[in-house]
Amino acid sequence: MKKRLAALVLFCLLLAGCSPAQTEASSPDPSQAEAVQQPNLVATLAVCGDAMSHMPQTRDAYDSQSGTYDYRPMIRFAKPWVQQADYAVVNLETTFAGGPDYAGFPSFNTPDALGEALRDAGFDLVSTANNHCLDRGQDGLVRTLDVLDGLGLAHVGTYRSAAERAVQHGVHLADVGGIRVAFLSYTYGTNGIPVPGPGMVNLLHTDYMSDAQQIDRDGLAADFAAARALSPDLIAVMVHWGTEYQTMPNAHQQEIADTLFSLGADLILGGHPHVPQPMETRELPNGDGTTRTGFVCWSLGNFISSQNDPYTDTTAVLQLELTKNPNTGITEVTDVGYIPLYMLDREQEVSGERFTLLDAHAGIRAYEAGNQQYITSATYQKLQQCVADCHKILSATWDMAA
Numbered sequence: 001m002k003k004r005l006a007a008l009v010l011f012c013l014l015l016a017g018c019s020p021a022q023t024e025a026s027s028p029d030p031s032q033a034e035a036v037q038q039p040n041l042v043a044t045l046a047v048c049g050d051a052m053s054h055m056p057q058t059r060d061a062y063d064s065q066s067g068t069y070d071y072r073p074m075i076r077f078a079k080p081w082v083q084q085a086d087y088a089v090v091n092l093e094t095t096f097a098g099g100p101d102y103a104g105f106p107s108f109n110t111p112d113a114l115g116e117a118l119r120d121a122g123f124d125l126v127s128t129a130n131n132h133c134l135d136r137g138q139d140g141l142v143r144t145l146d147v148l149d150g151l152g153l154a155h156v157g158t159y160r161s162a163a164e165r166a167v168q169h170g171v172h173l174a175d176v177g178g179i180r181v182a183f184l185s186y187t188y189g190t191n192g193i194p195v196p197g198p199g200m201v202n203l204l205h206t207d208y209m210s211d212a213q214q215i216d217r218d219g220l221a222a223d224f225a226a227a228r229a230l231s232p233d234l235i236a237v238m239v240h241w242g243t244e245y246q247t248m249p250n251a252h253q254q255e256i257a258d259t260l261f262s263l264g265a266d267l268i269l270g271g272h273p274h275v276p277q278p279m280e281t282r283e284l285p286n287g288d289g290t291t292r293t294g295f296v297c298w299s300l301g302n303f304i305s306s307q308n309d310p311y312t313d314t315t316a317v318l319q320l321e322l323t324k325n326p327n328t329g330i331t332e333v334t335d336v337g338y339i340p341l342y343m344l345d346r347e348q349e350v351s352g353e354r355f356t357l358l359d360a361h362a363g364i365r366a367y368e369a370g371n372q373q374y375i376t377s378a379t380y381q382k383l384q385q386c387v388a389d390c391h392k393i394l395s396a397t398w399d400m401a402a
Contacts, residue, residue: 038326042334043177045236046085047318048078048123049300050093050130050271053114054104056306056345060354061113071117074304077359081317081339083122086177090118090303091238091271092126092155095133096147097140104306106191107135112147119151125174127185127238129157129202130272138196157185157238162199169226170202179324179331181267182232184223187240188212188272204239204256213252215259224263233324233331236267242299247275247311247393249298257296267320267333268296275311276301276393279318281333293332295320304343304357313343314386315357316394337400342386344379360386361401 061069082088094108103109141158148155156172159165172183189208195201205212227235237260242253257268261284277298284294301315321335340360360383367375
């Protein structure tokens with residue numbers, strides 16, 4: 001009897017405890033619950049300079065036994081730094097117009113094998129808007145794009161037609177480790193060669209056939225509006241500009257950069273001077289009282305070439321750390337680093353391959369460890385000079401191996 005009474009009392013208490021009023025009062029208010037904070041998304045973008053093939057390189061890439069070309073040995077020491085990034089870009093400063101009339105400066109035409117080597121090294125996107133993109137006319141421009149498409153290499157900056165460009169208004173939207181980056185690419189001019197059709201080359205200037213000083217602000221503004229419509233996390237502009245062989249940006253580069261940043265660029269990645277120029281971060285106004293971090297690399301110089309004038313054989317793989325805060329939607333450059341590279345031209349120094357792009361620090365360590373078969377004392381001195389030049393121009397602070 002006592003057990004039944006106790007059970008009845010307990011039953012009543014349970015009923016009272018489960019009343020709708022008490023259940024509602026004890027449930028958390030979703031509007032007042034703390035939002036779950038998501039971790040930041042971090043990705044790496046690798047950037048390299050001008051990929052060229054002067055005739056000494058083209059001959060060096062030729063295998064007489066097979067009758068084929070292979071540029072992979074030339075860039076094998078840069079490959080690990082390119083491949084470890086989530087996404088990698090390079091400026092293709094030549095054409096793939098088809099052989100056998102391959103040529104270097106002043107009218108570049110390179111074996112398709114260079115494209116194969118760039119793809120195999122880990123590059124995802126090539127910029128094709130530069131002063132040599134029309135070296136072999138419209139046919140050369142179109143075939144270059146055909147080759148890149150066949151290799152699965154994305155490209156930005158030149159187009160087969162205005163209709164092709166209009167698909168995304170000259171913008172390439174890329175997934176960089178989960179971060180959406182809109183890439184644009186422009187050149188100051190085309191070496192006096194008229195663009196054969198509207199929209200085939202992204203141009204910075206309305207007077208590209210003469211002084212190349214009048215920035216096409218209306219055209220740029222339309223492209224940036226199209227880029228923003230794609231809802232990217234960042235906008236990156238690859239731009240062909242500046243004065244050749246000068247290690248500092250000129251006043252017109254500064255004007256262009258200011259224009260691009262004002263239109264919404266977050267990253268500006270420069271090429272054309274064929275020598276390195278400095279890098280810098282900037283605090284940029286958003287127009288609503290807030291600011292964002294901008295980054296400009298004025299020039300990385302030559303990625304590969306046969307040039308050996310001062311600084312033309314010195315370059316770097318630039319590594320940009322991009323961080324997106326999914327809770328605020330803000331994406332910024334949170335770290336900058338580079339690896340110094342040196343294009344070794346061995347000429348008659350040793351037998352075998354002539355041109356090799358060396359990781360400067362790795363080569364120095366190899367020599368100091370006793371490996372003098374490949375890195376000679378003369379090369380060791382050149383590698384030391386490469387590192388010193390990178391520190392002077394690009395800053396020692398950002399050297400990832402210093």
